Amino acid sequence: MKQYPEERKQAVLRRMMPPENTPVRVLSEETGISDVTLYHWRKQARSGGMVVPGDGRNPEGWSPEDKFAVVLETAALNEAEVAEYCRKKGLYAEQILAWKEVCMHANATAVEQARSARDQARSAKKEIKELKRDLRHKEKALAETAALLVLRKKMHAIWGEGEDE
The missing domain is CATH 1.20.5 (Single alpha-helices involved in coiled-coils or other helix-helix interfaces)
Structure with a gap:
């Protein structure tokens, strides 16, 4: 198994994350890294708490786990910090508010x-x-x-x- 430098791994993971959301297949073709390795890196990043959809879908198509992770990441942020986070991740503040509302109602008695x-x-x-x-x-x-x-x-x-x- 080929070893890749940590900087390259992080750069590829950043491309998987919003706002780029580059699909694994495309990254594999562009970088020459096998798709199995990329899926493994993405799985490791997710288990580490990162929001890494990496499937090319818009944020509304993300998994519930990814949406919940975004809600948790933005829970302690003020409005300006949420706006900065949204710009960085390619999201809208309204999407995060809607996801937060869904999370709150999911735990209703x-x-x-x-x-x-x-x-x-x-x-x-x-x-x-x-x-x-x-x-x-x-x-x-x-x-x-x-x-x-x-x-x-x-x-x-x-x-x-x-x-x-």
């Missing part, structure tokens, strides 16, 4: 989740009830209109078309 589900079911039932009521009113209006058209047609058939109504 069962009681809170049940309450939320119950509230959603209640509002859905209310909406269904209102829609059914509206549908009944519209069906009645449509039936009345159809009956009037039939009566008008019969009236014209009996008395003729030319007379004023």
Whole structure:
């Protein structure tokens, strides 16, 4: 197995990280380093706590572990530091806030989740009830209109078309 200098390894890992997000296949072709070695380096970096997607996807396609790592890295940062972090990683502050919100709701207690589900079911039932009521009113209006058209047609058939109504 060929040994690579630590500086080269770090440079290749930086290319795997945001904002470049260069896929392993492309790096392997460009650098001449085998893809197995690159995957191993990426795995080591991830186990060390680095956010290294390295698959060419945009940040929304990252794994939950990578998103959680970003949330943890930015938890103690102020707004200016988060902005700097986002520029360096190729992210948006809104993405990090959304991921943080998801993380916070993922740990909600069962009681809170049940309450939320119950509230959603209640509002859905209310909406269904209102829609059914509206549908009944519209069906009645449509039936009345159809009956009037039939009566008008019969009236014209009996008395003729030319007379004023």
